Amino acid sequence: MKSEPSFSETPNVSITITQVMAYLFCPRFTYFEECLGIPEHEETRFKVLMGREVHARKVKMNPDYLRKRINVVRKAVSVYLASPELQLRGIVDEVLWLADGTLAPLEYKFAEYRPFVFATHRTQLCLQALLIAEAFRASVMRGYLVYVRSKNFLREVAFRPADFAKARNSVQEVLRIIQTGYFPQQRGTPAQCADCCYRNLCV
Numbered sequence: 001m002k003s004e005p006s007f008s009e010t011p012n013v014s015i016t017i018t019q020v021m022a023y024l025f026c027p028r029f030t031y032f033e034e035c036l037g038i039p040e041h042e043e044t045r046f047k048v049l050m051g052r053e054v055h056a057r058k059v060k061m062n063p064d065y066l067r068k069r070i071n072v073v074r075k076a077v078s079v080y081l082a083s084p085e086l087q088l089r090g091i092v093d094e095v096l097w098l099a100d101g102t103l104a105p106l107e108y109k110f111a112e113y114r115p116f117v118f119a120t121h122r123t124q125l126c127l128q129a130l131l132i133a134e135a136f137r138a139s140v141m142r143g144y145l146v147y148v149r150s151k152n153f154l155r156e157v158a159f160r161p162a163d164f165a166k167a168r169n170s171v172q173e174v175l176r177i178i179q180t181g182y183f184p185q186q187r188g189t190p191a192q193c194a195d196c197c198y199r200n201l202c203v
C-alpha cells in the first residue's frame with residue numbers, strides 16, 4: 001500500500017494555527033481557499049467563530065493577574081511562536097508557568113461553557129502546546145480554556161499522546177492539501193453546509 005506523503009522535507013513552508021482550525025471545521029475550506037484561491041465570505045460560520053475569538057481576546061483578564069488556584073507562578077500574554085520543525089506558527093493568548101515546572105497554554109473563548117471540549121479546541125490547545133514545548137524546552141501536559149460568556153469559567157484540558165499525534169497529523173493534512181491540490185472528503189455537518197459560501201461548488 002502506498003504510504004501517505006509527508007511534507008517534513010519542506011521545512012521552509014509553515015502554516016498558521018488558524019489555517020488548521022479552518023481545516024478542522026471542514027477540510028474543503030482549505031481546498032477552496034488555499035488551492036483555488038476563493039476567499040470565504042464574511043457570513044460563514046468559521047469566520048464568525050474566529051471573530052468571536054478575537055472578541056474573546058479583547059476581554060481577557062488583567063495581564064498581571066496570576067491564577068493561583070491552578071498554581072500559576074508566571075505568565076506571558078499574546079505570545080507569537082513559530083517552529084520550522086513543526087511547520088507551524090501562531091499566537092497563544094497566555095503561556096503559563098506552573099508550580100510543578102511544566103508550562104501550559106491558555107486560550108479565551110467567546111463562548112458558554114459546555115460539559116465537553118470541542119475537538120477543534122482541544123487540537124488548538126495541543127498545537128499551542130507543541131509550539132510552547134519547543135520554544136521553551138519544557139514539558140506541556142495540560143492546557144486551559146476560559147469561557148468568557150460563562151463568567152470566565154476556567155476548564156483544564158489534559159493532553160493525551162493521541163491528542164498530540166492528531167494535532168501533528170492535522171498540520172500535515174493541511175500541508176498535503178495545499179501542496180498537492182488534493183480534494184478532501186466532505187466533513188461539514190448539514191447545518192454547516194447550509195450556511196457555507198462554498199456550498200454551490202462543493203459536490
Ligand code: SF4
Pocket residue numbers: 026027028029186187188189192193194196197198199202
Ligand atoms: S459545503 Fe459543507 S462540505 Fe462543502 S466546504 Fe462547505 S461546510 Fe465543507
